[in-house]
Amino acid sequence: MSQVVPQKVYLLVFATLMCLTLVTVDVAFYNFGILNLWVALAIATFKATIVVMYFMHVKYSSKLTWVFAISGIFWLAILFTLTMGDYLTR
Amino acid sequence: MWSFPLLPDRASTVATQVDMLYFFLVAVSLFFSLVIIVGLVYSAVRYRKDSKASREGAVHEHLGLELAWSIIPLGIAMGIFVWSSVLYLGMHVAPSGAMEIYVVGKQWMWKIQHPQGNREINELHVPVGKPVKLIMTSQDVIHSFYIPAFRIKQDVLPGRYSTQWFQATTPGVYHLFCAEYCGTSHSGMIGKVIVLDQPEYEAWLAGGSSTAMSSSGAELFKQFGCQTCHKSGSSQRGPSLDGLFGKQVALINGEKVVADQEYLRESILNPAAKITQGYLPFMPTYRNQLSHEQINQLVEYVKGLGGQTSASEHP
């Protein structure tokens, strides 16, 4: 049986996610040029990571689960990089 | 019927180079096929079930062999890669000063116009020994302009220009095919490429009495009132087009683009896409008002307004 995560951890993750939602909305209204996109993506990636780690228990899971989780991101990066590469060098 | 070719005509400068690579690849393929076939047949015969041949010393792994048949093919493959990529780059970058011919593909015909104004359908007359650059677009689906004897092929896309170039080496008549499936009469979208000696080509050009593309473009320029905004000299509403072609244009988002044919075409059809610094995006689109041939004529006209004459080097 896998580990039971303490309720406190869940609530903390929840609070972080909510705060970051407000932050991401707020920063969208300031003009940082190209940075806006990167800030939004960075916040979203951080939020997704803590969901994966705590809500989806990857932090407490086997190496194999890590491999699966990472492989999805890796292959998505292949698709994105090579396709984008075409558009950026055309 | 029984005399049929086994090798295609070879009638352009790149055809010879491509064929050298092709025959090298054939040789590599024959070599490795032979290695495998001889290995298989030898083992199958000598070590058939009933044979008394000794099986002593049989091994199940051999690092040296594995590395050998990984690294040697890798070396050969990388060699081919470099060879073919160098060739490919050359096939893509048209020599400066190549004569430019406009091609419009549609279901199911090729419409061609020479800068001098001569139009043809499903035929392309070109002079021998001169680099020719094709500036191609499609008015419906994707087509592909394929001349086997020249070993060149390029998809012709709607919504943008594609280009390719060749230099014919031998006068004659060659196949022109559409190589990208484009609907019912895909196999009917074929034609002839007629390579002529220079004098014959000039005679052919002179034979069709027609208005040069840039003159037709000038007409259109007036007819659509383009000059009201794009006045020559300094103007308030639209950027001047004098000497524009081939120059760098600074855009309002800070980027810089070269004013090539593709840029001019896009600026007519989707003017909001690339706005020149210091101007406002209020030019309307001419998407449904101009035919593809008319756009080509306008482009040719603007090109003629000065600036560098050399072709852009976009594929």
Next chain:
Amino acid sequence: MSSQLAHHFEDMSQQREASSLGMWAFIVTEVMFFGAVFTAYGICRMMYPNAFGEASNKLSVLLGAVNTGVLICSSLTMALAVRSAQLNKTKSIIGFLIATMILGGAFLGIKVLEYSHKIHEHLIPGLDFVYEGVHAPQAEIFFSFYFVMTGLHALHMIIGIGIMVWLLVLAMRNRLTDQYYAPIEITGLYWHLVDIVWIFLFPLIYLIGRA
């Protein structure tokens, strides 16, 4: 317990690990599924940044943000439902599952509201698209992506809520215990994945071109 062990497994832990692994493989599939449409969206956005920014301003940040909050709440209740199963607390499984379903329903309700606004504003690509300005064709592409992406996301939520109905029945029959909680565990994984998709959807679709 043994009745919940399928004949082809050796023991409960093998069965649970197989389910969890199967779900993770499915999550990888889902990542690629949404990832591909994000890639397509990213490329179109790169080609037409101004048009996409302008079109995005037709969406309501308020509704999008509220929905993000609702979805994060539902993820929390889902995680707590799984935890309750691990701790063998049947009553709180039922409570948290119902809470998750209500929150999921609220999300979909707000989504319907947003869609109806878009219908009134004639922003339905292809069928009824009226858009002023030079960016109209590109804005239509933006709305195509908007409807495909949010539509597929909503579809996933509907499926998730459907599965939760089944889980609710299992829980009410006392079938979800600390020995057998794979069904609720893998549903949880799925639900969090749907949450993650939205975490990316929200800034990329609603929050561009706002500054």
Next chain:
Amino acid sequence: MKHNQTIATPEDYIHAGYGVRSWLFTVDHKRIAILYLLSITLFFFVGGFFALLLRLELLTPQGDLVSAETYNKLFTMHGVTMVFFFLIPSIPAVLGNFLVPMMVGAKDLAFPRLNLLSWYLYSVGGLFTLYAMVTGGIDTGWTFYTPYSSSYALTNVVPVVIGLFILGFSSILTALNFIATIHRMRAPGLTWFRLPLFIWAMYATSVITVLGTPVIAITLVLLGFETAMGAGIFDPALGGDPILFQHLFWFYSHPAVYIMILPSMGVISEVVTCFARKKIFGYHFMAFAIMGIAVLSFLVWGHHMFVSGQSIYVGMVFSALSFLVAIPSAIKVFNWTATMYKGSISFHTPILYAFGFIGLFTIGGLTGLFLASLATDVHLTDTYFIVAHFHYIMVGGAIMGYLAGLHFWWPKITGRMYNEAWAKFSALILFVGFNLTFFPQFILGHLGMPRRYYVYPDEFQVLNVMSTAGATILGLGYIIPMVYLIWSLRKPRDVGENPWGATGLEWKTPSPPTTHNFESTPVVDGDPYQYSPEERA
């Protein structure tokens, strides 16, 4: 052949239940494999019938047998049927379904009900597509290039897209099942490097399926959306970009080629070792080559687009990566050859197919170099050279491997041996027919004959006549096995649990196996392929 082994008791999986219901609601992986066998055979002959009509039409340069519209529909439906409804499910769904649990020493796949669901999804997707074909067909080519498919084709694009979307889930669910089974249900002692290479191949195939199929699914959704509603993502007239479609399409469809060929490679490794009575040469390299091909398969899709108008620089990157795939492929071919060396080779039907596979795959692979190489690809792409190349891989490779596997495991599946004289004869017929059909197409392509041409210039006729003649022989070669394999079912059971004297856990079950495969969970204590050449010399 050994006939003196125990003959199976009547409780085998075939006799575990009677009537249509016992088959349509079965969760036994072996029965589901039989359901797949019947379905994909049906689609194979439908697709083959289309091919026959295509070849007959191409007998003369003019259009005479069918109209241009019909011809275009025929090659589209030939491609769609063969690729999606036969080749992709062939070995995984039939042989994989049957063998994966047995080879890892399990009683069933991890998720038996999901397995049945995949067959139903396959059937529903198939019926949708058949419906679309019967009510007007589809003429976009199996590649569905936009904007032709989305804005210009007047045929049944949307129903086919829906059918393929549903079908995609069938592949994904089967793949999930295999992944979970191979990870979590291996018998005690069966470590990763004791797995038969067939299992490695099925694992790699499943990984590709899980990662690639969702991309084609969403692409088809976008295509269907654009076709049905006219909202542009891919059509330039609506502001979209057709090359984006090609990227997304080939991101799946190139790896899909490896979904077709990797399982065959797995089969060939089993067959070659068994009939050469020798351990596989370079087991670890073989296993890594399989996984290497699976990973590289996702990095090369752009070589389908060298003349499409994609960036030439990305084209060069894709070209270099494509050449890399040659290395693991070469490793596999050389290792099979080395396995035969100093073996003790008995020429039963399966190894004849394996010989055919190795030869034809070698030609198919080497001609791939011509297409990975940018300068030659410009000339050869979209001509018959491509058609010949991928038929060498998919028919000469994948189908030969499928037939090798079917003949190898037929006694296990049915408990009966087929007539080997006929079987060897048909293997020969297939090899000859195949080469006569497709080799001339290499020359046609190099001469410049574009693919998907309904009429063609006169000078290409002789080679086309040869190709059509070969296709007739090839067609015959596919019908003969149908006959003798079905014929073998008339006999009483006549093989024991291991007629070929093969290693591997599947041969330790009765033929045909019982519903639970194994009486007690087997324990593995050694490497696979423990053959010795002396044993039969």
